[in-house]
Amino acid sequence: MDRVSLIIICSLAALAITISGMLAPQPLSGIPAVEAGQPIASLAPCITATLQALDAAGSITLVSDYCFAPDEIPRGGTALAPDLERILRSGARLLLVRSAAGLPHDELRRVGTPVELPWSTVEEVANSIEIIGSLVNRQEAAVDLARRMREALHSQVTPESPRVLLVIGNSFDESGGLWVIKPNSIHGAALEAAGCRNAITETMRGTPQMSLERLHQIDPDIILHLATGNGASSGTSEQLRREYSALEGLQAVRRKKIARIFHPRVLDEGPELIELVAAIRQQVEQLERGDP
Structure with a gap:
């Protein structure tokens, strides 16, 4: 098995162990009141990829260790194990994280405003994309991307499906x-x-x-x-x-x-x-x- 896949698998296993012993997090009832256009720390690969797809990569000043991003962008650990010092140095005060059990909310609040985005179902993903768009002044592009995600991920299963x-x-x-x-x-x-x-x-x-x-x-x-x-x-x-x-x-x-x-x-x-x-x-x- 290649090294990248092994790293991802270990991360998935660690996350699963954490979740197994805790209650699942509740969906957000809303997001914090933040000023759109702030420098962003993206602490999940799916969020970083969404920002890139929305042509909002210029808003990113820090990413997680597992994100695909240019080498010059600083890495700040992960949402579950953030490097608070690096986050502070990056200048990002808006911290986008994927919803998960075990998130260190208090630690994240010490260095910025965390926005927790549910990302477990197609509808959660689409809604979170629209939230991201509103935070980076890319609402129209986000609505379009969310629509395409809903359409692309709609089940096409039939009784004859393999x-x-x-x-x-x-x-x-x-x-x-x-x-x-x-x-x-x-x-x-x-x-x-x-x-x-x-x-x-x-x-x-x-x-x-x-x-x-x-x-x-x-x-x-x-x-x-x-x-x-x-x-x-x-x-x-x-x-x-x-x-x-x-x-x-x-x-x-x-x-x-x-x-x-x-x-x-x-x-x-x-x-x-x-x-x-x-x-x-x-x-x-x-x-x-x-x-x-």
Whole structure:
């Protein structure tokens, strides 16, 4: 598994452990009264990507450690473990964070005004995009982006839709099991928007890890790996299928319906999800046609 995917998986696991022992946060009833156009600290990749899509990247003076942003923009830890000194030095006093259990609200308030944005469902994402737009004087662009997100992530599942398992990472890790995309997630919504049923039907709690025994039980029609990068040096889908070759009990192995989807930000949850929906749909169509 590539290093970037491993870092993301560890972060997801840590977050899941935190959430499992706490009550889920309540949605915001409103946002703080702030002056639009203030310098912004974006402490989530999905928020940074949204600001970039709204042509408001110039408002960003600090990002989280995991954001895709130019090297010259300072990094300030994460929303769950913020680097308060760096946030102060950046000049940002408006702190945009993704809603999550365990956010250190008191710490964040010491260095600025936190705006907590729910980001777990399609409607929450769309509403949060509109809030971001209002904070950076890009309301019209935000309304348009929110509309496109709602349309792109609308479920297209039918009874005939293939059962697809989305796996995180470039390679098949037999020893540690599979890290998978939960149905109750924004990436799960992207899978349904691509016209596929999630092979996992039950709600998953805690870390999104699946044993090989459970993999055989659900026996998906198709297995897709979500891999960061452009694929140039990460191997072909044929190589990935060889990694699964010992699992002949799986119909996806026997029918050669296993492939990778590459994108530098494939695990992000911002506007790039629109591209992911199209990529999943295209890959599934190729596999069902029997294309390599």
